[in-house]
Amino acid sequence: xxxxxxxxxxxxxxxxxxxxxxxxxxxxxxxxxxxxxxxxxxxxxxxxxxxxxxxxxxxxxxxxxxxxxxxxxxxxxxxxxxxxxxxxxxxxxxxxxxx
Numbered sequence: 001x002x003x004x005x006x007x008x009x010x011x012x013x014x015x016x017x018x019x020x021x022x023x024x025x026x027x028x029x030x031x032x033x034x035x036x037x038x039x040x041x042x043x044x045x046x047x048x049x050x051x052x053x054x055x056x057x058x059x060x061x062x063x064x065x066x067x068x069x070x071x072x073x074x075x076x077x078x079x080x081x082x083x084x085x086x087x088x089x090x091x092x093x094x095x096x097x098x099x
Contacts, residue, residue, distance in 0.1 A: 007037070007080035010073050011044065012091045020065035024095040029057050031090050037077025039087070045069035054087070 016024045032039040032054040043049035043063045052059035054073065065071055075083040 007076045008074070008084040010084050010088050012071055012073060012088060014065055014067060014069050014071060014091060016095050017067055019067045019069065020060055020063065020071075025057060025060045027090060027095050028087065029055060029060060031086050032083065035075070035077070035079045035083035035086070037075040037080040037083045039073065039075045039080075039083050041065075042072045042074075043069055044072055 039054040040051045041054040042051040
């Protein structure tokens with residue numbers, strides 16, 4: 001990824017039994033993909049975890065995020081703050097489907 005400073009960032013703890021796999025991963029990617037900003041994620045709980053594209057299912061799988069792991073979500077672009085806030089709500093809401 002680039003070295004540009006993110007416009008918005010958050011550190012989140014994943015609290016889903018599946019971690020970011022299967023349905024939770026699909027919801028995360030779907031949510032990130034609704035924004036124009038570049039959104040990335042890095043697993044802080046694994047040494048040498050790469051920063052990956054949060055809009056990519058393959059990227060998310062590469063991050064290998066399990067239940068209880070801490071991740072850093074970063075976004076840069078015109079709707080960066082909204083993207084990070086939406087992903088925070090998704091994680092804090094236990095990956096519930098939006099009504």
